[in-house]
Amino acid sequence: DAKTTQPTSMDCAEGRAANLPCNHSTISGNEYVYWYRQIHSQGPQYIIHGLKNNETNEMASLIITEDRKSSTLILPHATLRDTAVYYCIAPPTGTASKLTFGTGTRLQVTL
Amino acid sequence: GAVVSQHPSWVICKSGTSVKIECRSLDFQATTMFWYRQFPKQSLMLMATSNEGSKATYEQGVEKDKFLINHASLTLSTLTVTSAHPEDSSFYICSARNRRAGGGLPYFGPGTRLTVT
Numbered sequence: 001d002a003k004t005t006q007p008t009s010m011d012c013a014e015g016r017a018a019n020l021p022c023n024h025s026t027i028s029g030n031e032y033v034y035w036y037r038q039i040h041s042q043g044p045q046y047i048i049h050g051l052k053n054n055e056t057n058e059m060a061s062l063i064i065t066e067d068r069k070s071s072t073l074i075l076p077h078a079t080l081r082d083t084a085v086y087y088c089i090a091p092p093t094g095t096a097s098k099l100t101f102g103t104g105t106r107l108q109v110t111l
Numbered sequence: 112g113a114v115v116s117q118h119p120s121w122v123i124c125k126s127g128t129s130v131k132i133e134c135r136s137l138d139f140q141a142t143t144m145f146w147y148r149q150f151p152k153q154s155l156m157l158m159a160t161s162n163e164g165s166k167a168t169y170e171q172g173v174e175k176d177k178f179l180i181n182h183a184s185l186t187l188s189t190l191t192v193t194s195a196h197p198e199d200s201s202f203y204i205c206s207a208r209n210r211r212a213g214g215g216l217p218y219f220g221p222g223t224r225l226t227v228t
Contacts, residue, residue: 034216041202042221042222043117043204043220043222044204044206044219045219046218098157098160099217100157101155102154
């Protein structure tokens, strides 16, 4: 996997946007960036993924820089239920099923 | 969306006994499933790849004789922790991907918490 670097932890006020950065400077041209999150004592939940273009779904938006060396996951209106560990993953092409998790970012949403 | 279940959700066993954990894909078929282990305050660690109809592939450092994996059907993989010890206490999570072409990303089960006393 391309090495990814994320801040260890972040805080966000409820109702505000949570912007979670991820550095993946060694990513190759055809490797996707995937985001998952894990709420305490649950299995990981898929959020979003992208290659080059920015992506948006009902959960979040993913902004990928033009050089693809970094990306930002945006939760537009964070709620207390978004408190979780967020993982940014960039697996080698063709191995998207075999995901390797780093340490992720622990997002704490507060009142 | 696709659903992956695990059974049991939690189990407590005595040291020296064996424990079987099931992982099922409820509404799709999966030729490949993955087993992860997660210790408190740590990330998920991939243990092995479970292949339907063939032997599992274990990650480096994972004892294949201790963690027996059987993928007997396209919807079921089992992980058996043999001769469990307290250090095997952990959160075990499986994932599965739809076998059909372009089946998308893997879905994860809810996890099984194993406590060995």
